[in-house]
Amino acid sequence: MKLLLDLGNTRLKWALRDGEAMRARGAVAWHDDIETVLSAMWGGLGAVAQVLGASVVDAAREVRVAAIAQSVCGRQVSWLRTPAQGCGVLSAYAEPERLGVDRFLAMVCAWHEGDAPCVLVGVGTALTLDALDAQGRHLGGLIAPGPQLMQQSLWGATARVRPEPGQILDAADNTADAVASGCWQAAVALIERFVSRQSPNLGGSPRVVLGGGDAAALQPLLAMPSKLTEDSVLRGLAVWADAHSTTMPAP
Structure with missing residues (x-):
């Protein structure tokens, strides 16, 4: 299963992709306690093979999200940077x-x-x-x-x-x-x-x-x-x- 992350200006949206289907999804606003909220949401997802992220926010927020993913899912985030x-x-x-x-x-x-x-x-x-x-x-x-x-x-x-x-x-x-x-x-x-x-x-x-x-x-x-x-x-x-x-x- 792959955990997909969309870090937007207002909130973070995520989805769990299992084969061809999106099995679960959610969102959290940046002004919320994202560590607590994401840990609760991701804690019950099961085994995540890969975490992929797309981000338009600052490096500090990317680091926070990456730390949560590592802690909860045991995976580093692979960030997609825009290709040609x-x-x-x-x-x-x-x-x-x-x-x-x-x-x-x-x-x-x-x-x-x-x-x-x-x-x-x-x-x-x-x-x-x-x-x-x-x-x-x-x-x-x-x-x-x-x-x-x-x-x-x-x-x-x-x-x-x-x-x-x-x-x-x-x-x-x-x-x-x-x-x-x-x-x-x-x-x-x-x-x-x-x-x-x-x-x-x-x-x-x-x-x-x-x-x-x-x-x-x-x-x-x-x-x-x-x-x-x-x-x-x-x-x-x-x-x-x-x-x-x-x-x-x-x-």
Whole structure:
């Protein structure tokens, strides 16, 4: 069995892969006591043959997670660092290691599941957009603050805009609604512009695939069809693990 780890900006997600199936899964936020929570969750998993991790967080948190995995599972974590290509996907980055491994694995997942050509949208702390063509070539992407982070940035940088919930409207008549509407609609506008600009390179009608913690909230705001996906990083890591189970470098 393989324990797969997705260390994101907000939380750590994990899944236990047993053959072709995900037998168990869970998540823990970074502000929680991850040592206690993960020890409890992983303690009953049984024998784990390999622990594979994808991380966009700092080295200190990777070290904490690795120590827990070693203590509970008796295994070191093999960290996947973004390659130039793999599992059918070719990165557009001249320095491929600078592409977030979460974005790379989301493309691996999309390619493996037959979604290409597509635009992949990650709606979380950051808003990420990536174009993947029918041949598995990454055509590049964009990164912006996610809608929640946009709102937090505005609240923190202005004296009279208070942090309060608002509705998403076409035109607001109060500040709370104006902030929420402006930030979420800015994200939507960027997505729709990116899809429009990339469509000629993607055969004219690419699939739009949404993932991330705020994807479900954003989807109804789009003026184009889209598909929601969950755990694309873990599913992409599972594809990678199956293809490289004996060749991943030691930590």
